[in-house]
Amino acid sequence: MILNEDISSLSLYKDVVEIAEQKGIEIIFSTLEEEKSSSELGVSSFNPEKKIIQIEIRPSVINRVEVFIHELLHAKSYLLGNPYIQSYSMIQINPYFHNIIGSINNSFHHHIMVYPEMKRLGYNQDDIDKQFIDNILENCDKVFEGTEKLAHAVNLLELYLRSPESILNVEHKIKKTQSDEYQLFIDLKNSILPITSPLEMRAAYAKVLKKLNEFVYQIANESLYLNIIILVSPIFPDSYLEKSAAFSLYTLKLKGYPHVFVLDKDHNQCCYFLSNNGKDLDKNYVNNILKESKLSDLIKMLS
Structure with a gap:
C-alpha cells in the first residue's frame, strides 16, 4: 500500500516507524480484504515470532486520517510493551469465541492507548462509532440466550469505553432485562478501568x-x-528478574500435544508455548531450565 502524504507526514506515523526500527520490527500496510467483516474499517495485528505488525485498511476509508491514527495507536501500544495475546494454534477455538476474545483484546488497547491518545491528538471517530453505538443500544431490550449473553456483555464493555454516557442512559434497563450480561460487563469494566501499566494490564487480561x-x-x-491455550505476553515485577525462573513460572503438558505450556504462578496464565521446533518437548527438560536459570536470562533466551 502506498500511503498518501497526509498519513506519512503525521508525527505519530514517524514515531511509530522509528520505534519499530529500533526494535527490529517491520510494519506492513495493506488493504483489508472486502470479505472480512464489514464493521472493520481497519485491523492491526502483531506477530512476535516474525517481528511484524500488520496494519490493514479498508479501501473505502483509505483517505480517512482518523482510521490510520486508530490503527497506528494499536501498533504503538504493542511497540511500547503493552501485552498482546496469542491463541495456541493446535487447538482450534470456536470462531464465535475467537471473535469475542479478539474484541476484548481490542477493548484493552482502546482503553490504555487508542482512545485517550486520539482525544489528546484532537481526532475522533464519532461517525464511525455511531452505527456501533446505535446497534448495541437497540439490543438492550433483547433477551439473549446461551453464549449470546457473553457477546453482548463484551459489546457493552466496548460501548462504555466509546461512549460512557450512552450506557448510563440505559443502565437501569440492562440491569432489569439482561442481569447476567450486566454483571459480566461490570466485572469486565472493573478489571480494565484501573489499568495504568503493562504489568497491571497483563494481570487484568488473566x-x-x-x-x-x-x-x-x-x-x-x-x-x-x-x-x-491463550498466551498473554509475559511481564514480570522487577523484583522477580534476578530470582530463579522457577520462583515465578511452572509448566503444564497436555496429552497429545508437543508443546510445554509455561504459566506464571501469580495469575495462572500462560506465558510461553515451547516445543522442539514443533516436535515434542519434554516437560522435565523445561523444568530443569526454570530451576537453573534466572528469570531475566530465561526472558532473553526466549525473546
Whole structure:
C-alpha cells in the first residue's frame, strides 16, 4: 500500500516507524480484504515470532486520517510493551469465541492507548462509532440466550469505553432485562478501568479470561481452559528478574500435544508455548531450565 502524504507526514506515523526500527520490527500496510467483516474499517495485528505488525485498511476509508491514527495507536501500544495475546494454534477455538476474545483484546488497547491518545491528538471517530453505538443500544431490550449473553456483555464493555454516557442512559434497563450480561460487563469494566501499566494490564487480561471461562462454564457447562491455550505476553515485577525462573513460572503438558505450556504462578496464565521446533518437548527438560536459570536470562533466551 502506498500511503498518501497526509498519513506519512503525521508525527505519530514517524514515531511509530522509528520505534519499530529500533526494535527490529517491520510494519506492513495493506488493504483489508472486502470479505472480512464489514464493521472493520481497519485491523492491526502483531506477530512476535516474525517481528511484524500488520496494519490493514479498508479501501473505502483509505483517505480517512482518523482510521490510520486508530490503527497506528494499536501498533504503538504493542511497540511500547503493552501485552498482546496469542491463541495456541493446535487447538482450534470456536470462531464465535475467537471473535469475542479478539474484541476484548481490542477493548484493552482502546482503553490504555487508542482512545485517550486520539482525544489528546484532537481526532475522533464519532461517525464511525455511531452505527456501533446505535446497534448495541437497540439490543438492550433483547433477551439473549446461551453464549449470546457473553457477546453482548463484551459489546457493552466496548460501548462504555466509546461512549460512557450512552450506557448510563440505559443502565437501569440492562440491569432489569439482561442481569447476567450486566454483571459480566461490570466485572469486565472493573478489571480494565484501573489499568495504568503493562504489568497491571497483563494481570487484568488473566482476570478477564478467568471471568470468561467461568461465564461459559456457567451457561454451557464447558471449560475453554483460556488460561492455558491463550498466551498473554509475559511481564514480570522487577523484583522477580534476578530470582530463579522457577520462583515465578511452572509448566503444564497436555496429552497429545508437543508443546510445554509455561504459566506464571501469580495469575495462572500462560506465558510461553515451547516445543522442539514443533516436535515434542519434554516437560522435565523445561523444568530443569526454570530451576537453573534466572528469570531475566530465561526472558532473553526466549525473546
